[in-house]
Amino acid sequence: MKVVSDKVSLRKARASFKGTVGFVPTMGALHAGHASLVERSARDNDRTVVSIFVNPTQFGPKEDFSKYPRTLEADLALCRKAGADLVYTPATLYDKDHQTWIDVENVAAPLCGERRPGHFRGVATVVAKFFNLVQPTRVYFGQKDAQQAMLLTTMARELDFPLEVITCPTVREADGLAMSSRNRYLSPDERKRALVISRTLHAVQTLFDKGERDVDKLESVMESALGAEVDRVDYAEIRRWRDLGEIKMIEEPVLATIAVFVGNTRLIDNIVLTPKRGKLASRQGAKRPA
Amino acid sequence: MKVVSDKVSLRKARASFKGTVGFVPTMGALHAGHASLVERSARDNDRTVVSIFVNPTQFGPKEDFSKYPRTLEADLALCRKAGADLVYTPATLYDKDHQTWIDVENVAAPLCGERRPGHFRGVATVVAKFFNLVQPTRVYFGQKDAQQAMLLTTMARELDFPLEVITCPTVREADGLAMSSRNRYLSPDERKRALVISRTLHAVQTLFDKGERDVDKLESVMESALGAEVDRVDYAEIRRWRDLGEIKMIEEPVLATIAVFVGNTRLIDNIVLTPKRGKLASRQGAKRPA
Numbered sequence: 001m002k003v004v005s006d007k008v009s010l011r012k013a014r015a016s017f018k019g020t021v022g023f024v025p026t027m028g029a030l031h032a033g034h035a036s037l038v039e040r041s042a043r044d045n046d047r048t049v050v051s052i053f054v055n056p057t058q059f060g061p062k063e064d065f066s067k068y069p070r071t072l073e074a075d076l077a078l079c080r081k082a083g084a085d086l087v088y089t090p091a092t093l094y095d096k097d098h099q100t101w102i103d104v105e106n107v108a109a110p111l112c113g114e115r116r117p118g119h120f121r122g123v124a125t126v127v128a129k130f131f132n133l134v135q136p137t138r139v140y141f142g143q144k145d146a147q148q149a150m151l152l153t154t155m156a157r158e159l160d161f162p163l164e165v166i167t168c169p170t171v172r173e174a175d176g177l178a179m180s181s182r183n184r185y186l187s188p189d190e191r192k193r194a195l196v197i198s199r200t201l202h203a204v205q206t207l208f209d210k211g212e213r214d215v216d217k218l219e220s221v222m223e224s225a226l227g228a229e230v231d232r233v234d235y236a237e238i239r240r241w242r243d244l245g246e247i248k249m250i251e252e253p254v255l256a257t258i259a260v261f262v263g264n265t266r267l268i269d270n271i272v273l274t275p276k277r278g279k280l281a282s283r284q285g286a287k288r289p290a
Numbered sequence: 291m292k293v294v295s296d297k298v299s300l301r302k303a304r305a306s307f308k309g310t311v312g313f314v315p316t317m318g319a320l321h322a323g324h325a326s327l328v329e330r331s332a333r334d335n336d337r338t339v340v341s342i343f344v345n346p347t348q349f350g351p352k353e354d355f356s357k358y359p360r361t362l363e364a365d366l367a368l369c370r371k372a373g374a375d376l377v378y379t380p381a382t383l384y385d386k387d388h389q390t391w392i393d394v395e396n397v398a399a400p401l402c403g404e405r406r407p408g409h410f411r412g413v414a415t416v417v418a419k420f421f422n423l424v425q426p427t428r429v430y431f432g433q434k435d436a437q438q439a440m441l442l443t444t445m446a447r448e449l450d451f452p453l454e455v456i457t458c459p460t461v462r463e464a465d466g467l468a469m470s471s472r473n474r475y476l477s478p479d480e481r482k483r484a485l486v487i488s489r490t491l492h493a494v495q496t497l498f499d500k501g502e503r504d505v506d507k508l509e510s511v512m513e514s515a516l517g518a519e520v521d522r523v524d525y526a527e528i529r530r531w532r533d534l535g536e537i538k539m540i541e542e543p544v545l546a547t548i549a550v551f552v553g554n555t556r557l558i559d560n561i562v563l564t565p566k567r568g569k570l571a572s573r574q575g576a577k578r579p580a
Contacts, residue, residue: 007450099396100414100448105389124390125449132450158390159415160297160422 001080003087010088010133017085019046023136023163024084025127028052029069029181033171035082037140040168042083049134050079051088057098058122069184093129101125104158107151110244111257112268115234123148124155131161139163144170144178146255146270147244170269172198178269185265194262196229197269200236204256208273213250226260234259234266241272250275291370293377300378300423307375309336313426313453314374315417318342319359319471323461325372327430330458332373339424340369341378347388348412359471383419391415394448397441400534401547402558405524413438414445421451429453434460434468436545436560437534460559462488468559475555484552486519487559490526494546498563503540516550524549524556531562540565 004010014021022041026034030052041048052075059065072089079087101121107113108120131139139156141149149167156165171179176198177191186194200222212218215238222236239246241253250273257270294300304311312331316324320342331338342365349355362379369377391411397403398410421429429446431439439457446455461469466488467481476484490512502508505528512526529536531543540563547560 011452095448097396098448100392100394100445102449103391103393105391106387107389129448129450132452135452155390158385158388158419159392160419162301162422162425 001076001084001087003076003089005089005091007090007133010086013086014049014133014135017047020137021045021135022048023051023130023134023139024048025051025053025130025139025141026075027054027068027181028075029071029184030075030078031171031179031181031183033142033144033179035078036171037142037168038079038082038084040166041138041140044138044166047085048083049086049088049136050084051090051130051134053088053090053093053126055093055122055126057094057125058119060116060118063116064182064185069181088134093126102128102155102159104151104155107147107154107244110239110246111235111237112147112259115259120148120151124151127152128155128159128161131156131163136163139165141165141167142170143167143272144180144269146257146272150244176202178267180267182265182267186262190263190265193229194267196226197258197260197267200225200258201256201269201271204238205271205273208250213275215248215250215254218256222256222258226258230260230262232261234261236260238273291366291374291377293366293379295379295381297380297423300376303376304339304423304425307337310427311335311425312338313341313420313424313429314338315341315343315420315429315431316365317344317358317471318365319361319474320365320368321461321469321471321473323432323434323469325368326461327432327458328369328372328374330456331428331430334428334456337375338373339376339378339426340374341380341420341424343378343380343383343416345383345412345416347384347415348409350406350408353406354472354475359474378424383416392418392445392449394441394445397437397444397534400529400536401525401527402437402549405549410438410441414441417442418445418449418451421446421453426453429455431455431457432460433457433562434470434559436547436562440534466492468557470557472555472557476552480553480555483519484557486516487548487550487557490515490548491546491559491561494528495561495563498540503565505538505540505544508546512546512548516548520550520552522551524551526550528563 002013004013022045024037024041038050054068056065102124103121104124113120153165177194204218218238223233226233226236236258239255241255253272253274255270255272259268292303294303312335314327314331328340344358346355392414393411394414403410443455467484494508508528513523516523516526526548529545531545543562543564545560545562549558
């Protein structure tokens with residue numbers, strides 16, 4: 001596994017690869033969720049590239065950019081074990097007066113986009129840069145960041161990037177907590193309370209399986225379950241899966257999605273709920289991530 | 291020369307090309323200025339691709355999208371003669387609900403960007419799509435659209451597109467009028483009056499060569515010369531060449547740039563003025579387009 005940190009070396013290493021190239025962009029502080037993306041890429045492609053870059057333009061002024069965990073040695077070991085061929089660790093990636101920005105307007109508007117102004121603009125822009133630097137055949141994102149995955153799928157399609165975006169299932173701890181680099185911020189008490197997130201999504205799944213289709217009712221269940229344990233519910237919503245639009249009744253696949261603060265740590269998680277609509281429709285329906 | 295109009299055929303034709311690929315994006319209604327770009331590309335590269343697409347997203351609601359000249363047969367003949375290998379003529383290029391946009395903020399702010407809101411956003415977005423579809427080694431733009439050339443050079447660099455942007459000299463009619471697809475809108479009287487644009491730039495060059503460095507004085511000369519002949523001066527300004535910033539005295543290369551309405555037709559033109567600064571500086575200075 002080769003490690004490079006400047007654009008010239010990256011392009012040179014990339015040019016030496018024959019066949020298909022998979023790519024996993026990350027901000028480091030890697031965990032088993034990232035490992036599952038790298039492993040999937042290594043299975044699907046001749047070569048796999050991972051980037052590790054804590055992207056300043058996707059953090060708000062009051063967010064955790066400076067204290068975001070940096071664990072490079074452990075990250076490289078994980079990449080090596082998971083089957084990466086090349087890791088790109090740029091120190092910086094922007095001109096001093098960088099002025100080119102990409103907006104994916106509708107996808108970025110609600111949920112995390114509404115609460116973190118500029119966040120998705122920074123994500124879309126840095127990922128477009130990586131697409132052009134790495135020139136991958138396939139790119140892998142996690143379903144845990146569902147809105148981000150949808151944003152980047154839309155951007156890739158609408159700007160005609162010559163690659164395929166693949167969204168992979170959320171990986172969870174044994175007790176249900178979705179893997180996240182930010183989990184390491186949690187105190188033992190917060191770690192315990194954070195379990196309410198996956199428990200709440202599980203409860204919503206159960207109610208849905210029993211036939212509940214009323215969005216207001218399901219959202220009320222989410223809010224009261226979360227409110228009892230977390231320090232602030234940022235949002236707990238059910239949105240149409242294909243475009244994140246608001247709905248009243250579930251008649252097509254939806255995203256049940258949560259963002260909460262536990263202590264000072266913001267955590268997100270989600271599941272997709274897919275109504276069965278006869279054998280044919282259910283076979284052709286959107287895949288439900290784990 | 292092959293002509294394709296869908297993305298699948300374009301990508302297939304592109305994939306069959308070995309070696310370097312030059313690209314000239316156009317809106318059709320081609321003239322000798324476009325021909326010079328295609329010829330330059332054909333000299334520089336193994337293969338040359340031209341796109342012909344009247345891009346709706348770069349026209350304002352009150353602009354000339356619907357009446358913009360469409361002259362496909364003549365355009366294809368010009369491309370063939372100038373040495374193109376592949377011409378891409380998409381009928382449409384956007385999703386119905388297209389929502390991904392690229393802004394190059396500072397470059398797009400003044401001059402044409404200020405007078406044509408959304409214009410450069412449409413230009414940057416469609417050109418990024420073409421970059422991803424055509425995947426060229428080199429791309430050619432004309433100096434006549436100096437702000438556009440600067441915008442796309444900046445976008446390519448800041449988004450790390452793996453290509454080189456080359457800006458080529460403005461091509462003029464024998465009497466000095468800069469070539470433009472919009473010249474065909476001009477009545478005989480308007481055509482005659484439009485000559486004031488290049489005559490004014492020539493006068494500015496002469497004053498500059500004689501030592502005039504005061505921007506206010508040169509802009510006054512431009513405004514009064516133009517005002518006597520055209521129907522409206524949209525702008526007549528001298529701006530710092532490297533970033534289009536405003537200045538008072540010319541101490542580094544500048545763009546003298548004009549946009550006017552002659553009848554209902556909006557015409558633009560410009561020259562670069564480069565102060566001599568001793569032998570070394572003048573050798574290393576910015577190239578001055580014709």
